[in-house]
Amino acid sequence: MINKIVTTMAEAMAGIRDGSTVLIGGFGSVGQPDALIEALIEQGASGLTCVANNAGTGHAGLARLMELGRVRKIICSFPRSAGSTVFEELYRLGKIELEIVPQGTMAERMRAAGAGVPAFYTATSVGTPLARGKEEREFNGRRYVMEHALNADVALVEAWEGDRWGNLAYRASGQNFNAVMATAAELTIAQVSRIRELGEIQPEHVHTPGIFVNRVIHVDRGPDWA
Amino acid sequence: MINKIVTTMAEAMAGIRDGSTVLIGGFGSVGQPDALIEALIEQGASGLTCVANNAGTGHAGLARLMELGRVRKIICSFPRSAGSTVFEELYRLGKIELEIVPQGTMAERMRAAGAGVPAFYTATSVGTPLARGKEEREFNGRRYVMEHALNADVALVEAWEGDRWGNLAYRASGQNFNAVMATAAELTIAQVSRIRELGEIQPEHVHTPGIFVNRVIHVDRGPDWA
Amino acid sequence: MQPFSRGQMAAKLAGDIPEGWFVNLGIGIPTMVADHVPADREVILHSENGVLGMGPAPAADKVDPWLINAGKQPVTLRKGGSYFHHADSFSIIRGGHLDLCVLGAFEVAENGDIANWATSENDTAPAVGGAMDLAAGAKRLWVMMEHTTKDGRPKLVERCGYPLTAPGAVSRIYTNLGIFEVVKGQGFVVREMAPGVSFEELQAKSGAKLHRPA
């Protein structure tokens, strides 16, 4: 019997190696896999490249991981936000590498990774400093830059519900980067607020089919649907 | 008040011009927008480029459109199937142009069109006759071909349910090419078996957001959910 | 001289959005536009984080912790709204499906160039977010901003000095002093001036030539 549900964070984090590229889902606080990030801090892997929309805030979660010196590089669209002091300090000291990617390009690069597309063209960033060093090419009279797939070793995502085959469904704006990142990593680990029996998530309503998910762990995130 | 629901096929087909590229959804008989194809036959546009997985069967629908001499070119993955006699005869006589595209490349080319990606790379068809004349390039030690977006003027799709904002949801394997084609055309016309009030389709369960759909018409396709 | 208030700017812009348009409102002042769409007009708001059909902010006791906008504020969803993931959301943006995007800006040039994300070529960790995707992808880009910087420097310029967000993208600008079309081959054309503002004053506060409407 297939059973992707694990019951301890140690099982959830097993095998994450130093030097891994780790995708961290969520947008703002919605769908942010907080418990998994804490578990990764506990687990100990270092020299990580982290991909997330923001570069962490305060001193918990991703910010804490950076503060502990475990993050070599961060790939994100919006590093500076309220409370991103840990990142800013490390960056000023040259202790962390930064790759700025437009938000849509970041999403599309991970979608490409999941879809077997090694590179694609986009109009986003053409004519701006972020296109520097990138190959440009004209199609139908408009200029585009080439962008590469962003494959990862690990994805940490949060969904509303999941089952033992790894099927996930999200609530409201919780799909965000989670549903994309789940497709782009070798090892996708999901924290879900509800564990469902097989078939309880209607097949038309599965957002992330189980083929993209390796481990599911229960982390309750509050009350049911309004 | 936004109201994309039209009540006559004449309204549904209004403005389709000679020489248009028309995407025809469905896979096999599932999600095939039969009533819209019949309406297109009635409407009269000719010199069409049709994109569909198959090249029609029997003497109805797409086969009939071809038989009437209205299709200049067909783009598909599987032209020869049981009953594709109309296509085969026209093709033998040199009266129709054919572009064979691997099924996944066809889907991805339309997805790219909808996503603003003018071109992308894929491993599919590398080393085969279908890669002839296509630009090849190596990424990470593997060879890929470049494929272009497949944009269209019109998409004819079938969904299970739709509302006046154009939101669509599909039943079982009915998403197939429909949900992809809906994103790739300037004018997307959907036949739906059920018209819903706004909000009746739960927001997490909308498969094709209304932004991709221009017109919705009610064509009953049988009983409700099992 | 009676410059438009921010509410007036938002109302002017909202009044110019036809029913049925799909619109993304950038973070900051543009967000105010949502509150000024006429009640009898259906305009469908998109948010980068996977929301179509956004409604107003919820009452404090009705906040859904799973529903925020791109500015990370709690919002609501209108009937007919839908949710999707980031790649699909940016397909909507980059695939040219939005009728309009409204952004704030540091500078807009007379060729339609916009600079709104970084204040220096050497800014080492600027935050771009979805601005470049929106500016390059939407069918139309309108800018809503103060006419000059706090220290009085013009924001309508001949050429942007700040790093670009996208070249040639802006087609209309709403400022506290007036409304301007960006016309290809011509530049800034004044469509409306705030009450009591003269063309000469407006020109004096702008860094590029203004044109009177034909």
Place this chain on the structure above:
Amino acid sequence: MQPFSRGQMAAKLAGDIPEGWFVNLGIGIPTMVADHVPADREVILHSENGVLGMGPAPAADKVDPWLINAGKQPVTLRKGGSYFHHADSFSIIRGGHLDLCVLGAFEVAENGDIANWATSENDTAPAVGGAMDLAAGAKRLWVMMEHTTKDGRPKLVERCGYPLTAPGAVSRIYTNLGIFEVVKGQGFVVREMAPGVSFEELQAKSGAKLHRPA
């Protein structure tokens, strides 16, 4: 000589699929594999037209007209199954997420090349379907086919004569006469022979050198 029946071939192959694999079974003989997966083993079947977790064919009075497989036959869905659209379905295929694809073939070469879609370079309207996507995309490609053509020509060959579906993709072959690994730098290695078949007979019916297992 007792060649494997198609059912036996399907059972052999099915027995080699570990629990938990995601598998796409090509149209034709490979479809039979589904009926031979051990009842206590969960193997999840994928279909190109947007189905994961396919179950067996339905009873005649239980056919859901909205649910077919890539061969356009009515199927069922197991609990835990899911539906998606064609681009997502081929992302699963092309993104390397399938553990295994099983296809029929006209020819397989000792370097792993497969030809299964067209019988001539000049075939003007061949039907490729999803074969190239599957052959290039799945983690493993196993072929299930008769050992020779109806008129006795070998289908295991040194180099494919027919147009390729994908180069170097096949890692294992199940025929009515035996089971073969395709080993890089070596070629066809015999893993199993049908009852009463000798290595010499097998070699005589093959168009490339066969190797005994190490």
